[in-house]
Amino acid sequence: MSTVEILGSAQDAGVPHLGCRCANCEAARESSDRTRYASAILLEDDGRFLFDATPDVRFQLAEIPDGVFLTHAHLGHLSGLLYLGRESADTDEVPVYATAGLGDVIEENDPLCSLVSNRNVDLRSVADGASVSLETTSITPIRVDHRESLPTGTLSYRIDGPDRSLLYMSDIDTLTTHAESLIRNVDVALVDGTFWNRDEIDRVADVPHPTVRSSMDVLDDADTEVAFTHLNHTNPLLDPGSDARARLESAGFRVAERGDTFEL
Ligand SMILES: [Zn+2]
Ligand SMILES: [Zn+2]
Ligand SMILES: [Zn+2]
Secondary structure: OOEEEEEEOEOOOOEOOOOOOOHHHHHHHHOHHHOEOEOEEEEEOOOEEEEOOOOOHHHHOOOOOOEEEOOOOOHHHHHHHHHHOOOOOOOOOEEEEEOHHHHHHHHHOOOOHHHHHOOOEEEEEOOOOOOEEOOOOEEEEEEOOOOOOOOOOOEEEEEEOOOOEEEEEOOOOOOOHHHHHHHHOOOEEEEEOOEOOHHHOOOOOOOOOOEHHHHHHHOOOOOOEEEEEOEOOOOHHHOOOOHHHHHHHHOOOEEOOOOOEEEO
Protein backbone atom coordinates (compact mmCIF):
# COMPACT_ATOMS: atom_id res chain seq x y z
CA MET A 1 0.00 0.00 0.00
CA SER A 2 1.22 3.48 -0.74
CA THR A 3 -0.36 6.76 0.23
CA VAL A 4 -0.18 10.30 -1.11
CA GLU A 5 -0.82 13.21 1.24
CA ILE A 6 -1.35 16.80 0.14
CA LEU A 7 1.05 19.15 1.94
CA GLY A 8 -0.02 22.36 0.26
CA SER A 9 -2.03 23.63 -2.69
CA ALA A 10 -1.13 27.29 -3.29
CA GLN A 11 0.81 28.89 -6.14
CA ASP A 12 4.55 29.24 -5.49
CA ALA A 13 4.33 32.25 -3.19
CA GLY A 14 1.58 30.88 -0.91
CA VAL A 15 -1.38 32.61 0.69
CA PRO A 16 -1.00 35.27 2.04
CA HIS A 17 1.17 36.69 -0.69
CA LEU A 18 3.98 39.12 0.10
CA GLY A 19 2.87 42.73 -0.24
CA CYS A 20 -0.76 41.97 -1.13
CA ARG A 21 -3.80 43.35 0.66
CA CYS A 22 -6.47 41.50 -1.34
CA ALA A 23 -9.40 39.92 0.53
CA ASN A 24 -7.93 36.40 0.32
CA CYS A 25 -4.56 37.55 1.68
CA GLU A 26 -6.11 39.62 4.48
CA ALA A 27 -8.34 36.67 5.45
CA ALA A 28 -5.26 34.44 5.58
CA ARG A 29 -3.45 36.93 7.85
CA GLU A 30 -6.44 36.99 10.19
CA SER A 31 -7.10 33.25 10.32
CA SER A 32 -4.70 30.32 9.97
CA ASP A 33 -7.61 28.36 8.44
CA ARG A 34 -7.25 30.53 5.36
CA THR A 35 -3.46 30.31 4.97
CA ARG A 36 -2.32 27.95 2.27
CA TYR A 37 1.15 26.48 1.76
CA ALA A 38 2.67 26.13 -1.70
CA SER A 39 1.73 23.05 -3.70
CA ALA A 40 3.49 19.84 -2.66
CA ILE A 41 2.66 16.19 -1.95
CA LEU A 42 4.22 13.45 0.16
CA LEU A 43 4.26 9.85 -1.07
CA GLU A 44 4.65 7.16 1.59
CA ASP A 45 5.87 3.85 0.24
CA ASP A 46 8.85 2.10 1.83
CA GLY A 47 9.96 5.65 2.63
CA ARG A 48 8.67 9.21 2.47
CA PHE A 49 9.11 11.03 -0.81
CA LEU A 50 8.47 14.74 -1.30
CA PHE A 51 7.28 16.18 -4.60
CA ASP A 52 8.07 19.92 -4.97
CA ALA A 53 10.43 21.56 -2.46
CA THR A 54 8.51 24.64 -1.40
CA PRO A 55 9.43 27.70 0.69
CA ASP A 56 6.94 26.29 3.24
CA VAL A 57 8.73 22.96 3.64
CA ARG A 58 9.67 23.56 7.29
CA PHE A 59 5.96 23.72 8.13
CA GLN A 60 5.03 20.89 5.78
CA LEU A 61 7.48 18.22 6.99
CA ALA A 62 8.52 17.27 10.52
CA GLU A 63 10.86 14.53 9.28
CA ILE A 64 13.58 14.46 6.67
CA PRO A 65 12.26 12.96 3.43
CA ASP A 66 13.87 9.84 1.98
CA GLY A 67 13.85 11.44 -1.44
CA VAL A 68 12.74 14.58 -3.26
CA PHE A 69 11.24 14.72 -6.74
CA LEU A 70 11.57 18.17 -8.31
CA THR A 71 9.24 19.45 -11.00
CA HIS A 72 11.05 22.61 -12.18
CA ALA A 73 13.18 25.61 -11.31
CA HIS A 74 10.61 28.13 -10.03
CA LEU A 75 10.37 29.61 -6.52
CA GLY A 76 7.65 27.39 -5.08
CA HIS A 77 9.03 24.18 -6.47
CA LEU A 78 12.78 24.43 -5.81
CA SER A 79 13.70 26.91 -3.08
CA GLY A 80 12.72 24.57 -0.23
CA LEU A 81 15.63 22.34 -1.21
CA LEU A 82 17.91 24.83 0.56
CA TYR A 83 16.44 23.63 3.88
CA LEU A 84 18.38 20.38 3.45
CA GLY A 85 21.61 22.41 3.77
CA ARG A 86 23.93 23.23 6.64
CA GLU A 87 21.96 26.25 7.83
CA SER A 88 18.99 23.95 8.39
CA ALA A 89 18.59 20.14 8.52
CA ASP A 90 22.13 19.38 7.20
CA THR A 91 20.95 16.13 5.65
CA ASP A 92 23.07 13.21 4.49
CA GLU A 93 22.83 12.50 0.76
CA VAL A 94 19.07 12.68 0.34
CA PRO A 95 18.30 11.49 -3.21
CA VAL A 96 17.01 14.40 -5.30
CA TYR A 97 15.42 13.52 -8.63
CA ALA A 98 15.32 16.20 -11.34
CA THR A 99 15.84 16.70 -15.05
CA ALA A 100 19.51 16.58 -16.06
CA GLY A 101 19.34 20.29 -16.86
CA LEU A 102 17.97 21.22 -13.46
CA GLY A 103 20.58 18.99 -11.82
CA ASP A 104 23.28 20.97 -13.64
CA VAL A 105 21.78 24.26 -12.40
CA ILE A 106 21.80 22.97 -8.81
CA GLU A 107 25.36 21.70 -9.11
CA GLU A 108 26.78 24.86 -10.66
CA ASN A 109 25.11 27.77 -8.93
CA ASP A 110 25.14 29.39 -5.50
CA PRO A 111 23.49 28.91 -3.10
CA LEU A 112 22.21 25.49 -4.25
CA CYS A 113 25.62 24.08 -5.21
CA SER A 114 26.71 23.81 -1.57
CA LEU A 115 24.03 21.11 -1.13
CA VAL A 116 26.02 18.99 -3.56
CA SER A 117 29.52 19.84 -2.30
CA ASN A 118 28.40 19.24 1.31
CA ARG A 119 26.74 15.96 0.26
CA ASN A 120 23.40 17.03 1.68
CA VAL A 121 21.82 15.75 -1.51
CA ASP A 122 22.55 13.04 -4.05
CA LEU A 123 21.40 14.27 -7.46
CA ARG A 124 19.76 11.71 -9.72
CA SER A 125 18.61 12.70 -13.18
CA VAL A 126 15.26 11.55 -14.48
CA ALA A 127 14.08 11.52 -18.08
CA ASP A 128 10.67 11.87 -19.68
CA GLY A 129 8.83 8.55 -19.46
CA ALA A 130 11.58 6.68 -17.57
CA SER A 131 10.00 5.26 -14.40
CA VAL A 132 11.64 5.10 -10.99
CA SER A 133 10.60 2.02 -8.98
CA LEU A 134 10.05 2.13 -5.24
CA GLU A 135 8.93 -0.77 -3.01
CA THR A 136 5.32 -0.91 -4.21
CA THR A 137 5.09 2.22 -6.33
CA SER A 138 6.30 3.32 -9.73
CA ILE A 139 6.97 7.00 -10.42
CA THR A 140 7.02 8.25 -13.99
CA PRO A 141 8.26 11.76 -14.82
CA ILE A 142 6.44 13.31 -17.75
CA ARG A 143 7.62 16.43 -19.54
CA VAL A 144 4.89 19.08 -19.80
CA ASP A 145 4.58 22.53 -21.37
CA HIS A 146 5.39 25.27 -18.86
CA ARG A 147 7.39 28.37 -19.76
CA GLU A 148 9.42 27.63 -22.88
CA SER A 149 11.88 30.16 -21.49
CA LEU A 150 12.80 27.67 -18.77
CA PRO A 151 15.50 25.56 -20.45
CA THR A 152 15.68 23.02 -17.62
CA GLY A 153 12.14 21.86 -18.38
CA THR A 154 9.08 21.06 -16.28
CA LEU A 155 7.83 17.67 -15.15
CA SER A 156 4.54 16.27 -13.97
CA TYR A 157 4.67 12.94 -12.16
CA ARG A 158 2.46 9.90 -12.56
CA ILE A 159 2.47 7.69 -9.46
CA ASP A 160 1.26 4.10 -9.86
CA GLY A 161 0.49 2.20 -6.67
CA PRO A 162 -0.65 -1.43 -6.39
CA ASP A 163 -4.30 -0.50 -6.92
CA ARG A 164 -4.62 3.07 -8.16
CA SER A 165 -2.76 5.81 -10.01
CA LEU A 166 -2.34 9.52 -9.28
CA LEU A 167 -1.07 12.36 -11.47
CA TYR A 168 0.67 15.35 -9.88
CA MET A 169 0.51 18.22 -12.38
CA SER A 170 1.34 21.34 -10.39
CA ASP A 171 2.30 23.75 -13.18
CA ILE A 172 1.29 23.84 -16.86
CA ASP A 173 0.76 26.68 -19.33
CA THR A 174 -2.28 25.23 -21.10
CA LEU A 175 -4.40 22.12 -20.87
CA THR A 176 -3.04 20.55 -24.05
CA THR A 177 -4.50 17.34 -25.46
CA HIS A 178 -1.42 15.61 -24.02
CA ALA A 179 -2.13 17.01 -20.55
CA GLU A 180 -5.80 16.11 -20.89
CA SER A 181 -5.01 12.50 -21.79
CA LEU A 182 -2.62 12.22 -18.85
CA ILE A 183 -5.44 13.33 -16.55
CA ARG A 184 -8.03 11.03 -18.12
CA ASN A 185 -5.75 8.01 -17.74
CA VAL A 186 -5.35 8.07 -13.95
CA ASP A 187 -7.69 7.51 -11.02
CA VAL A 188 -6.80 10.76 -9.24
CA ALA A 189 -5.34 13.95 -10.75
CA LEU A 190 -4.02 16.98 -8.88
CA VAL A 191 -4.20 19.66 -11.56
CA ASP A 192 -2.91 23.23 -11.96
CA GLY A 193 -5.75 25.47 -10.72
CA THR A 194 -3.79 28.73 -10.48
CA PHE A 195 -6.58 30.98 -11.80
CA TRP A 196 -10.35 30.68 -11.79
CA ASN A 197 -10.70 33.36 -14.48
CA ARG A 198 -8.30 35.07 -16.84
CA ASP A 199 -9.19 38.51 -15.47
CA GLU A 200 -7.80 37.87 -11.96
CA ILE A 201 -4.48 39.58 -12.65
CA ASP A 202 -3.54 42.12 -15.29
CA ARG A 203 -0.40 40.29 -16.46
CA VAL A 204 -1.97 36.91 -17.15
CA ALA A 205 -0.34 36.83 -20.60
CA ASP A 206 3.07 36.68 -18.88
CA VAL A 207 2.08 33.80 -16.62
CA PRO A 208 -0.17 31.51 -18.65
CA HIS A 209 -2.13 28.78 -16.89
CA PRO A 210 -5.36 27.02 -17.85
CA THR A 211 -8.25 28.55 -15.92
CA VAL A 212 -10.18 26.24 -13.63
CA ARG A 213 -13.38 27.21 -15.45
CA SER A 214 -12.02 26.07 -18.81
CA SER A 215 -10.51 22.90 -17.32
CA MET A 216 -13.89 22.03 -15.77
CA ASP A 217 -15.46 22.21 -19.23
CA VAL A 218 -12.78 20.05 -20.84
CA LEU A 219 -12.81 17.44 -18.06
CA ASP A 220 -16.56 17.44 -17.51
CA ASP A 221 -17.02 13.84 -18.66
CA ALA A 222 -13.76 12.42 -17.28
CA ASP A 223 -13.95 9.49 -14.85
CA THR A 224 -10.89 10.79 -12.99
CA GLU A 225 -11.21 12.27 -9.50
CA VAL A 226 -9.84 15.80 -10.10
CA ALA A 227 -8.66 18.17 -7.35
CA PHE A 228 -7.19 21.56 -8.23
CA THR A 229 -3.91 22.68 -6.68
CA HIS A 230 -1.41 25.56 -7.10
CA LEU A 231 -4.13 28.19 -6.44
CA ASN A 232 -3.03 31.82 -6.79
CA HIS A 233 -3.86 34.25 -3.97
CA THR A 234 -6.32 35.96 -6.34
CA ASN A 235 -8.36 32.80 -6.93
CA PRO A 236 -11.94 33.07 -5.58
CA LEU A 237 -11.89 29.31 -4.89
CA LEU A 238 -9.78 30.13 -1.82
CA ASP A 239 -12.93 31.43 -0.14
CA PRO A 240 -15.00 28.39 0.91
CA GLY A 241 -18.16 30.51 0.74
CA SER A 242 -17.59 31.81 -2.80
CA ASP A 243 -19.88 31.24 -5.77
CA ALA A 244 -16.85 29.83 -7.59
CA ARG A 245 -16.40 27.13 -4.92
CA ALA A 246 -20.08 26.19 -5.13
CA ARG A 247 -19.89 25.92 -8.92
CA LEU A 248 -16.73 23.82 -8.75
CA GLU A 249 -18.16 21.37 -6.25
CA SER A 250 -21.56 21.06 -7.93
CA ALA A 251 -19.71 20.10 -11.11
CA GLY A 252 -17.99 17.24 -9.23
CA PHE A 253 -14.54 18.78 -8.79
CA ARG A 254 -12.81 20.07 -5.68
CA VAL A 255 -9.92 22.06 -4.25
CA ALA A 256 -6.94 20.06 -2.98
CA GLU A 257 -6.62 20.61 0.77
CA ARG A 258 -3.66 20.08 3.08
CA GLY A 259 -4.06 16.72 4.84
CA ASP A 260 -6.13 15.09 2.10
CA THR A 261 -4.83 11.56 1.51
CA PHE A 262 -5.21 9.10 -1.32
CA GLU A 263 -4.49 5.38 -1.02
CA LEU A 264 -3.02 4.01 -4.21
ZN1 LIG B 1 4.43 27.19 -9.69
ZN1 LIG C 1 -3.58 38.61 -2.38
ZN1 LIG D 1 6.40 27.34 -12.60
